[in-house]
Amino acid sequence: MHQFITLIFSFFVAAGAIANDLVSADTAAGQTLYQSKCLACHGVAGVSIIPANPILAGQHGEYLYKQVQYFRDGMSKNAIMSAMAQGLSDAEIANVAAYLSEQQPVIAGAADMELAQSAEKLYRGGVIADGIPSCASCHGPAGEGIEPVYPRLSGQHAEYTASSLRAYASGERENSIMQAIATKLSDEQITSLAAYISGLAP
Known part of the structure; x- marks a missing residue:
C-alpha cells in the first residue's frame, strides 16, 4: 500500500x-x-x-x-x-x-466507411468476453483523450494507428496497458479500429 x-x-x-x-x-x-x-x-x-x-x-x-x-x-x-x-x-x-x-486539430477522415463503421461497437464497448476494454473509456467517445495520460486519437491517420497497435502487440512499443489490450486484438480488429478512429471528430 x-x-x-x-x-x-x-x-x-x-x-x-x-x-x-x-x-x-x-x-x-x-x-x-x-x-x-x-x-x-x-x-x-x-x-x-x-x-x-x-x-x-x-x-x-x-x-x-x-x-x-x-x-x-x-x-x-x-x-x-x-x-x-x-x-x-x-x-x-x-x-x-x-x-x-495550440494548433487546430485535423481529421484525416476514414477512407473506407464500411470498414470504419464495423469497429464502432468495438471502440465504444470493447469485447468483454475476450477481455478487451472499451477504447472510449480511456480515449473518450469522440477520441478526444484525457490529458496528461491518454492522447487524442480522433482523426489520426489509420496507417499510423494500426502500426502503433501492432507495435504494442509485438512488444516493440512499451506501455503495459496498451500491450495487454493490443495482444488481444486480431489483425482485422486493429485495421477496422484504425479506420474508425481516423474518422472520429472531437
Missing part, C-alpha cells in the same frame, strides 16, 4: 512539473524549433500528410512533452525520433509541445 501511495504521489509531482514547464513555455520559440526539426515529417503546424507519421496538431501538450522525452532518454525506440530528440532540453521540448497543442 505504501509503495502504491508513493507511486501515485510521484505521478502527480511529475505531472505538476510538466504542467509548470508548459505554462511557462515559449510557443514562438517552439514554432521556430518545430519548423527546423519536425516539419519535414509531421507537416506544417503538425498536420502530417504522410499516413505513416502521426498528426500532432491539437495533441495534448503534456502527452507530447513526455513522448519526446521518452525518445530523447531512450525509453522509446525509433531511430529517427531518437536522433531528432537528442540534445533537446526540457524547456525546448515544452516549447514545441505547447506550440503543437
Whole structure:
C-alpha cells in the first residue's frame, strides 16, 4: 500500500512539473524549433500528410512533452525520433509541445466507411468476453483523450494507428496497458479500429 501511495504521489509531482514547464513555455520559440526539426515529417503546424507519421496538431501538450522525452532518454525506440530528440532540453521540448497543442486539430477522415463503421461497437464497448476494454473509456467517445495520460486519437491517420497497435502487440512499443489490450486484438480488429478512429471528430 505504501509503495502504491508513493507511486501515485510521484505521478502527480511529475505531472505538476510538466504542467509548470508548459505554462511557462515559449510557443514562438517552439514554432521556430518545430519548423527546423519536425516539419519535414509531421507537416506544417503538425498536420502530417504522410499516413505513416502521426498528426500532432491539437495533441495534448503534456502527452507530447513526455513522448519526446521518452525518445530523447531512450525509453522509446525509433531511430529517427531518437536522433531528432537528442540534445533537446526540457524547456525546448515544452516549447514545441505547447506550440503543437495550440494548433487546430485535423481529421484525416476514414477512407473506407464500411470498414470504419464495423469497429464502432468495438471502440465504444470493447469485447468483454475476450477481455478487451472499451477504447472510449480511456480515449473518450469522440477520441478526444484525457490529458496528461491518454492522447487524442480522433482523426489520426489509420496507417499510423494500426502500426502503433501492432507495435504494442509485438512488444516493440512499451506501455503495459496498451500491450495487454493490443495482444488481444486480431489483425482485422486493429485495421477496422484504425479506420474508425481516423474518422472520429472531437
